[in-house]
Amino acid sequence: MATTYDDIPKHHEATQSEKLVITASSLGTVFEWYDFYLYGLLASIISAQFFSGVNETTGFIFALAAFAAGFAVRPFGAIFFGRIGDLVGRKNTFLVTMGLMGLSTFVVGLLPSYASIGVAAPIMLVLMRLIQGLALGGEYGGAATYVAEHAPNDKRGLYTSFIQTTATLGLFAALLVVIGTRTLIGEEAFKDWGWRVPFLVSMILLAVSMWIRMQLAESPVFQKMKDEGTTSKAPLTEAFGQWKNAKWVLIALLGAVAGQAVVWYT
Numbered sequence: 001m002a003t004t005y006d007d008i009p010k011h012h013e014a015t016q017s018e019k020l021v022i023t024a025s026s027l028g029t030v031f032e033w034y035d036f037y038l039y040g041l042l043a044s045i046i047s048a049q050f051f052s053g054v055n056e057t058t059g060f061i062f063a064l065a066a067f068a069a070g071f072a073v074r075p076f077g078a079i080f081f082g083r084i085g086d087l088v089g090r091k092n093t094f095l096v097t098m099g100l101m102g103l104s105t106f107v108v109g110l111l112p113s114y115a116s117i118g119v120a121a122p123i124m125l126v127l128m129r130l131i132q133g134l135a136l137g138g139e140y141g142g143a144a145t146y147v148a149e150h151a152p153n154d155k156r157g158l159y160t161s162f163i164q165t166t167a168t169l170g171l172f173a174a175l176l177v178v179i180g181t182r183t184l185i186g187e188e189a190f191k192d193w194g195w196r197v198p199f200l201v202s203m204i205l206l207a208v209s210m211w212i213r214m215q216l217a218e219s220p221v222f223q224k225m226k227d228e229g230t231t232s233k234a235p236l237t238e239a240f241g242q243w244k245n246a247k248w249v250l251i252a253l254l255g256a257v258a259g260q261a262v263v264w265y266t
Helices: 016-041 043-050 056-072 074-088 090-108 120-148 156-185 187-194 196-214 220-228 235-240 243-265
Strands: none
Touching: 016 043, 016 056, 016 090, 016 120, 016 156, 016 196, 043 056, 043 120, 043 187, 056 074, 056 120, 074 090, 074 120, 090 120, 090 196, 120 156, 156 187, 156 196, 187 196, 235 243
């Protein structure tokens, strides 16, 4: 028998465990966006470190193109990890996306510069950006779904809004770490090697995030569907193969979100 809306557990008041889910998911989102924003904040330095084989203007354009690469693959990350989440569960997918994000950011802090290994340096940098984009695409939608499936029945919009709001804190955290490091060691040292510190700090944030999210249980809605054998066998086909669903995806991507994203990242 298929699970219907009436079968989904409804909550009239948020329990402590539900509040923990929202807090943990939001904190994890803060750390993920910290990783993603670092590149944008340090684009001029990254340009000098990884694209010094061309003139300054061209190098900066290449650095921005590498930044854009992370955006280009985010929808594919959402599709891929969204499908995995629908098939095997939200929690484990969370841990995978978070691990990929944290490790790829940490590796950027260890990459040798163009002066050391030549063109292999920017190639490895772009690869790390692609992994970051894939991971963030999967993590962000997964977090919203996970929170929605735990939230009180009449508070889903409010509780999932924390995922969007706390992403801003990731930007603030990245700014504070960059400014703090630059102030402590000086401008010259920061340009030489100190720019790596904010990327390496991501390993600490990764450890905290993983520990927090490992305390969480699987989504009760997903667990109920899994126990009943009613989970989707073809989530991508159901989401995009039917025009009644696909049209809302297109409206959200090209209408509701595109303009907001341009303003926000500018």
